[in-house]
Amino acid sequence: MDVLKLRILTDGKNLGNGILKVDGFINHQVDPQLMDECGRELAARFSQMKLTKVLTAEISGIAPALTTALHLGVPVVYARKQKPITMPNEVFLTLAPSHTKGRTVELIVSPEYLGKAERVLIIDDFLASGQTILGLARLAQTAGAQVVGVGAVIEKSFEGGRKMLESLGVPIESLVIIENMEDGKIIFAD
Amino acid sequence: MDVLKLRILTDGKNLGNGILKVDGFINHQVDPQLMDECGRELAARFSQMKLTKVLTAEISGIAPALTTALHLGVPVVYARKQKPITMPNEVFLTLAPSHTKGRTVELIVSPEYLGKAERVLIIDDFLASGQTILGLARLAQTAGAQVVGVGAVIEKSFEGGRKMLESLGVPIESLVIIENMEDGKIIFAD
Numbered sequence: 178m179d180v181l182k183l184r185i186l187t188d189g190k191n192l193g194n195g196i197l198k199v200d201g202f203i204n205h206q207v208d209p210q211l212m213d214e215c216g217r218e219l220a221a222r223f224s225q226m227k228l229t230k231v232l233t234a235e236i237s238g239i240a241p242a243l244t245t246a247l248h249l250g251v252p253v254v255y256a257r258k259q260k261p262i263t264m265p266n267e268v269f270l271t272l273a274p275s276h277t278k279g280r281t282v283e284l285i286v287s288p289e290y291l292g293k294a295e296r297v298l299i300i301d302d303f304l305a306s307g308q309t310i311l312g313l314a315r316l317a318q319t320a321g322a323q324v325v326g327v328g329a330v331i332e333k334s335f336e337g338g339r340k341m342l343e344s345l346g347v348p349i350e351s352l353v354i355i356e357n358m359e360d361g362k363i364i365f366a367d
Numbered sequence: 368m369d370v371l372k373l374r375i376l377t378d379g380k381n382l383g384n385g386i387l388k389v390d391g392f393i394n395h396q397v398d399p400q401l402m403d404e405c406g407r408e409l410a411a412r413f414s415q416m417k418l419t420k421v422l423t424a425e426i427s428g429i430a431p432a433l434t435t436a437l438h439l440g441v442p443v444v445y446a447r448k449q450k451p452i453t454m455p456n457e458v459f460l461t462l463a464p465s466h467t468k469g470r471t472v473e474l475i476v477s478p479e480y481l482g483k484a485e486r487v488l489i490i491d492d493f494l495a496s497g498q499t500i501l502g503l504a505r506l507a508q509t510a511g512a513q514v515v516g517v518g519a520v521i522e523k524s525f526e527g528g529r530k531m532l533e534s535l536g537v538p539i540e541s542l543v544i545i546e547n548m549e550d551g552k553i554i555f556a557d
Contacts, residue, residue, distance in 0.1 A: 252397065262386065289391065
């Protein structure tokens, strides 16, 4: 997706240690037109899969997951990291190590909104180590739902997440793939 | 906004103590079409105000703020509650008491994305006590930006937030106003 590559090269920052700062258009300030384009493209890639739900994790997954769900015409559920008072006592919960946070986070979904008959597309802003997406897949599987695809806005292929997700046996789509961030560079895969 | 009133009556739950559960379409599972309609309507109400930015707070403000910003054609910034590693050391930070969380939360915005020339519309899912929105207004004022309007998807007028925000001297728009939640009821203002 050329418009996204260009934006990453223009406004993204390689902070070292594999950390890509996209706070100017995805993660703190959001460019809604760009997110809408990303959602439209992700939706197009999974449009034939009879999806019933998009699943993501708060916080930064919400924007791309919402626009993807908008173009697919299905609801989106974002896993919470803290159980709100409005959630029932019995929940689906899993632990996922967070690379950028340096600790393990909880991912919590209410059984009210994820059930056996669901065909789930998992969407996140980044596919890096794959741990968050794998955690979301565990939640879906625990609910008896079927994960039918994984989509990410930006994949950092050098962190090995795609390999980690192979066991899911579903298509994995990323809008751009960054294969190298050494020496301050941002190198996209062809 | 009749479609929203109907949805609240159908899928919302009065949990008592003034707590309205809208986890099925706004706060955990999101109906993207409904959020898009809410964003379109909020954008229309502020379309003449030469806005340059929408400001909200993570987490549940993100969806309505994103769709409002999409229809206004301006970026949206969501205040973080924890400083991510990608944020500079010098930030705008304020404290806001959270009624539903029963504690004080930090609201943090990077100076990179909120500046003096900005004309800011604050959007949130709920206008209840008004404390979160007032905190966002303080952040904008600290940045030297001008708050020119406040929009909420659902106002609970019995919590007095509108009175609290009067000092801002800007138009306040809510898509629906709930004036009474006593005895398990959900009563809308006319």
